[in-house]
Amino acid sequence: MVLRIANCSGFYGDRLSAAREMVEGGPIDVLTGDWLAELTMLILAGNRLKGRPGYAPTFLRQLEEVLGTCLDRGIKIVTNAGGLDPAGCARAVHELAGRLGLSPSVSHVTGDDLTGRPLDLVNADTGERLEATPLTANAYLGGRPIAAALSAGADVVVTGRVTDAALVTGPGIWRYGWGPDDLDPLAGSVVAGHVIECGCQATGGNYAFFQDVPDLAHCGFPLAELRADGSSVITKHPGTGGLVSVGTVTAQLVYELGGPRYLGPDVTARFDTITLSDDGPDRVLISGVRGEPPPGTLKVAVNYLGGYRNTMTLVLTGLDLPAKARVAEEALWARIPRESFDEVDVTLTDSGLLRITVMSADERTAGRAFSSAVVETGLASYPGFYGLTPPGNASAYGVYWPVLVPASEVRARVFVDGEELPFTPPETPATPEPADLAETPATSVASVAQADPATPAVSLAPTVSAAAGAHAASPAAEPAGEAETVRIPLGRVAGARSGDKGGNANLGVWADTHERYAWLAGHLTVERLKELLPGLAPYRIDRHPLPNVNALNFVVHGLLGRGVAASPRMDPQAKALGEELRACPADVPVTLV
Structure with missing residues (x-):
């Protein structure tokens, strides 16, 4: 027997028909959806300030189409769409069910909201201390409260901020009864949850080798067939577009990843123990995942209001683009001094776009005073x-x-149909602080103990840091001798996927064979990466080899500044970083092409 867990949402705004497609497309046991990116909590906070719901109302639109069928078939529904108001979302589910003539048991999980509580506001990534007042503060909870709700008979479970993987780990604990010492099964469920959490990214969406993906326009959403030992098969419903292959699963495994130790509130999953294998058409088996105890801290996502921002984009064409950009800037700053703003970012792209972004605590300064000054230069510029x-x-x-808080200071609460359940999670021994972890500049002990699986801590596995000037620490060296090479784009022999986590960017690169990976691991050092992408040169970069899945993962510290909502980059979530790398030329041995 397996537990078939289907995903129907990878972000707030994903395909509305996905829930119906997953319920009607084939047999499933649990329907899950992830609505809560880091940015989403900020969006929901803004909605709440405007008198709108603090949860994701699109969940209710999806639920309306499938709730009756799910109840008839015994399909459980687990979602983090509760956002900043799980109780309000649960009430809305009851109201929706009443209009449909249905009577589901609805649970909601709280305890993640730490807003207003005294917190140590030291940034877990940079070590800086926050002086501003938080707008939101939500701890990442695990899967055990979800399991408790399901065990109490809930048909629908609505949570606030939980780890993305908890939406799979929770049902796994419920079905298989895993205790805190069942570290390997728990770790396997975390990996399965990480793979399916972003919806179609596991089934060919955003895939480097997109030409290999059939009918991407009708890409099916993923599901995980989770087993009692924590292994799983990633697949999709028959007849849907997209592709499930070792490549598409690897691409998602290295997405928003740090080091091989992937920390979470239920378990630390060892990504350097994952084994992937074909299990038939559109089926990939994940096995061999080892687990370790979780850390003694939980990560807390704090958001605060930073001020006001504005961006104006000018187009430069023809000759002398850098000179034209200088003329445009000089004309602008002659009308409104650059010093008027708290921060200014000016970017000239290779395609001739000049983006000028300003930030200020004063709304008017960053508003019309700035944008009108740009327009005023229109007849006296380049x-x-x-x-x-x-x-x-x-x-x-x-x-x-x-930021981080001791896990013992966060208490999850579980409610079923408005009544609180007695819930005391079993005690789990915390992972001791690693004694042999060499710290690098701007890395504190706090950054070792991050508790969100989406942002794992610094790893004990071989790591290359630019700050340390390391060049080796790769599992394979360049092939010996002077092999014949051909100069081609790196992306012809390697895939890549990149993304954001706070102010850092991650860049995962993988190969499809051991031979190509051996060359890639020897070739793509931190220094080589900075040569290929000069824009990364000022930043500290950690390199984490994952030879078990033929992959390397790079963490670029600080590339995104204060995170997606505050980043002035055209690509504030670093989604395109991997494709930029794949376009760079490399001298590849002919035997590998």
């Missing part, structure tokens, strides 16, 4: 002047700030 953005007001922006 030849060919035109812009892509009309003059507009500034918008408020938030800053994401990760």
